Amino acid sequence: MWALAAVAASVALIAGIWFLTKSREIKVWVYTDYAFRFNHKDWPNLIATRFQEANRIYQRNDTGVRWKVVDSSQVDPTVNGGTIDARRADMTLHFDRPSDIYVIFSGVQQAGRTGSVSPFTRVALIVDYPQKSEAVNGRLLAHELAHLFGVPQDPSQQAALMDDKPENGTFSPRTVAVIRSMRGYPFDLGIDGLASGSWLKKAIAAVSQDDVAVKGNAMGHAHTVLATALINERKNARALVQYRAAVDADPQNIFTHLNLAEAYSRDGQYDKALQQAREAVRVAPDNALSHRALGSLLGRNHQPEAALKELQIAIRLEPNNPQNEVLLGYEYASMFGHLDDAVSALQEAARVDPNSSLARTGLEKAENFKERLQEALKTQRANVHDHPDDPDAHYRLGKLEAFDGDFKNAIADLQKSAELRPGSAATHTELAELYLDKGDPETAWQEIRKVRALGTEPPASLIARLPPQK
Numbered sequence: 001m002w003a004l005a006a007v008a009a010s011v012a013l014i015a016g017i018w019f020l021t022k023s024r025e026i027k028v029w030v031y032t033d034y035a036f037r038f039n040h041k042d043w044p045n046l047i048a049t050r051f052q053e054a055n056r057i058y059q060r061n062d063t064g065v066r067w068k069v070v071d072s073s074q075v076d077p078t079v080n081g082g083t084i085d086a087r088r089a090d091m092t093l094h095f096d097r098p099s100d101i102y103v104i105f106s107g108v109q110q111a112g113r114t115g116s117v118s119p120f121t122r123v124a125l126i127v128d129y130p131q132k133s134e135a136v137n138g139r140l141l142a143h144e145l146a147h148l149f150g151v152p153q154d155p156s157q158q159a160a161l162m163d164d165k166p167e168n169g170t171f172s173p174r175t176v177a178v179i180r181s182m183r184g185y186p187f188d189l190g191i192d193g194l195a196s197g198s199w200l201k202k203a204i205a206a207v208s209q210d211d212v213a214v215k216g217n218a219m220g221h222a223h224t225v226l227a228t229a230l231i232n233e234r235k236n237a238r239a240l241v242q243y244r245a246a247v248d249a250d251p252q253n254i255f256t257h258l259n260l261a262e263a264y265s266r267d268g269q270y271d272k273a274l275q276q277a278r279e280a281v282r283v284a285p286d287n288a289l290s291h292r293a294l295g296s297l298l299g300r301n302h303q304p305e306a307a308l309k310e311l312q313i314a315i316r317l318e319p320n321n322p323q324n325e326v327l328l329g330y331e332y333a334s335m336f337g338h339l340d341d342a343v344s345a346l347q348e349a350a351r352v353d354p355n356s357s358l359a360r361t362g363l364e365k366a367e368n369f370k371e372r373l374q375e376a377l378k379t380q381r382a383n384v385h386d387h388p389d390d391p392d393a394h395y396r397l398g399k400l401e402a403f404d405g406d407f408k409n410a411i412a413d414l415q416k417s418a419e420l421r422p423g424s425a426a427t428h429t430e431l432a433e434l435y436l437d438k439g440d441p442e443t444a445w446q447e448i449r450k451v452r453a454l455g456t457e458p459p460a461s462l463i464a465r466l467p468p469q470k
Helices: 002-022 034-039 043-060 084-094 134-149 155-161 173-182 187-195 199-207 218-232 236-249 254-266 270-283 288-300 304-317 322-333 339-352 357-386 391-403 407-420 425-437 441-453 460-465
Strands: 024-032 065-075 101-106 115-117 123-127
Touching: 024 043, 034 101, 043 065, 043 134, 084 101, 084 115, 084 123, 115 134, 123 134, 134 155, 134 173, 173 199, 187 199, 187 218, 199 218, 218 236, 218 254, 236 254, 254 270, 254 288, 270 288, 288 304, 288 322, 304 322, 304 460, 322 339, 322 357, 339 357, 357 391, 391 407, 391 425, 407 425, 425 441, 425 460
Parallel strands: 024 065, 024 101, 101 123
Antiparallel strands: 115 123
């Protein structure tokens, strides 16, 4: 009996020595905010305890990684940065310490989140749960740190981690494989480490083997994880390469197309963004999300009629989602003569979900804009009365009348402005849009020809809305 105990102790000692000598040591500079310190009077020792627990978990799971706290005495420099994601991003301004990564412990909780970590970067913000045991908080730290190696976020697992269960101290075999594959990653380079040596290929291979990947298209998932990490660090060009690779690997997945569409949009490549959103609709014509995304992009690209069509399809497919009505309301509010429609759509969104802050805020803005519009109309009409030969006065009044839906007077005032200032291409462009909204594309084309005669090319988005010239 004693011999067996001695053998077990010897094995444990050997394992511990191997862990200290053969595992990769990652240096950590720890910051804490005031909320964390307020909740824990003995916070310096608490930090040491949590990293001890994290190291036990990493050793027990044979990850080949251990964490060494270099310093934990200083206050979080991002404490006033807003959300936990914004604070994590702001930390890039403070990479001035001899450390591989930076960990922030925050006592400010946010919508059930346990942290903010982006793969292959240098920052992990960990949310503290003082009402939970230290065993739970130590395990949360261990699992959040795993995301640095490319282990994906799993909302279902996150909920389970909040329970004090022994199994929460165990990583899945696939998670261990990802960590071991990426344990040598040069975290001191942050996301740019992916451009060093063969780390990009290693990361794709590792992430394609994780638990989430095996449930779907592994390569599509891997490229998406890397792309998202890159775009979060504002590496748009490199992110686009990975998002395109995700589409190539998983072309029947609407999310690969929508992710690429959003990345193109952020990069200012709006035509390509629309192409990917349309492809998402083609792949999933009965999915409200694909129509909502396409409608939103069309609106951003000044194609209101097409945007309304897609948003109305989204509402038909998903009538109880207030986001559809909110986007419809915002689209109406940007168009001439549709303020009442905007208010109606946002009222419906608020009815569907009385707790939707987007619906409430949008409705308040639309109603306030409607009130301010009437006041502005009175002021501008008085200005035109006092300055009948001022082209700017007529132009401003025409724009206001157009938003109010008074197309007849809007056209009259804009025509007067054009008469008083014959060389204004902007006025004829506004007239073209008004005639188009009024349902008179032939006259709109006449205004377009006037714009071009003045040496100006009308916006491509306006031309796209017009039917072919007769």
